[in-house]
Amino acid sequence: KAGVTQTPRYLIKTRGQQVTLSCSPISGHRSVSWYQQTPGQGLQFLFEYFSETQRNKGNFPGRFSGRQFSNSRSEMNVSTLELGDSALYLCASSLDRRNTEAFFGQGTRLTVV
Amino acid sequence: AQSVTQPDIHITVSEGASLELRCNYSYGATPYLFWYVQSPGQGLQLLLKYFSGDTLVQGIKGFEAEFKRSQSSFNLRKPSVHWSDAAEYFCAVGRNSGNTPLVFGKGTRLSVIA
Numbered sequence: 001k002a003g004v005t006q007t008p009r010y011l012i013k014t015r016g017q018q019v020t021l022s023c024s025p026i027s028g029h030r031s032v033s034w035y036q037q038t039p040g041q042g043l044q045f046l047f048e049y050f051s052e053t054q055r056n057k058g059n060f061p062g063r064f065s066g067r068q069f070s071n072s073r074s075e076m077n078v079s080t081l082e083l084g085d086s087a088l089y090l091c092a093s094s095l096d097r098r099n100t101e102a103f104f105g106q107g108t109r110l111t112v113v
Numbered sequence: 114a115q116s117v118t119q120p121d122i123h124i125t126v127s128e129g130a131s132l133e134l135r136c137n138y139s140y141g142a143t144p145y146l147f148w149y150v151q152s153p154g155q156g157l158q159l160l161l162k163y164f165s166g167d168t169l170v171q172g173i174k175g176f177e178a179e180f181k182r183s184q185s186s187f188n189l190r191k192p193s194v195h196w197s198d199a200a201e202y203f204c205a206v207g208r209n210s211g212n213t214p215l216v217f218g219k220g221t222r223l224s225v226i227a
Contacts, residue, residue: 107155
């Protein structure tokens with residue numbers, strides 16, 4: 001069974017640009033959550049999608065957005081990139097929303113220069 | 114609000130020695146508790162989880178954790194550490210009814226010396 005796949009693995013962007021990250025969950029999983037990981041703040045929750053609807057949102061500015069498709073694949077978008085957006089972005093997939101087990105992808109390392 | 118505290122930022126142990134990583138949580142009801150491990154540049158891998166029942170849970174790679182409700186703790190242990198255990202370890206708490214995101218501690222970095 002394939003795991004959670006995140007693409008791309010690495011990205012370098014310039015301040016002011018926008019970026020789209022992709023996450024393919026484990027087959028059959030319908031819940032996808034996104035986290036930002038930085039050395040200073042640790043793992044911070046961005047948002048959760050289930051059945052193509054955003055169910056929860058963390059405390060991030062509106063520049064951070066996401067969506068989920070009918071096949072449960074999810075994308076997150078960051079517009080008007082800032083240096084502080086440099087981080088490892090992790091996607092986690094779960095069978096449902098009951099917090100029973102979340103499987104993480106390897107992440108996308110975003111560097112903003 | 115849920116919160117997780119991992120008091121130790123960095124721990125160094127000798128190979129073959131025992132290990133205990135501390136985790137304290139704040140939550141108003143019976144939580145779901147997890148330990149994850151992250152190797153450099155990688156995602157998080159689930160080591161073990163506690164939902165209910167036996168308070169001592171066994172996980173992968175020889176790890177175990179004990180849920181102590183009275184102390185609001187869920188400490189991770191391993192009797193004999195291997196060099197390959199060097200990584201960052203995260204404790205997380207979730208609501209047993211779901212519908213809320215997992216909350217993670219800041220992590221404990223484990224170094225293993227010969």
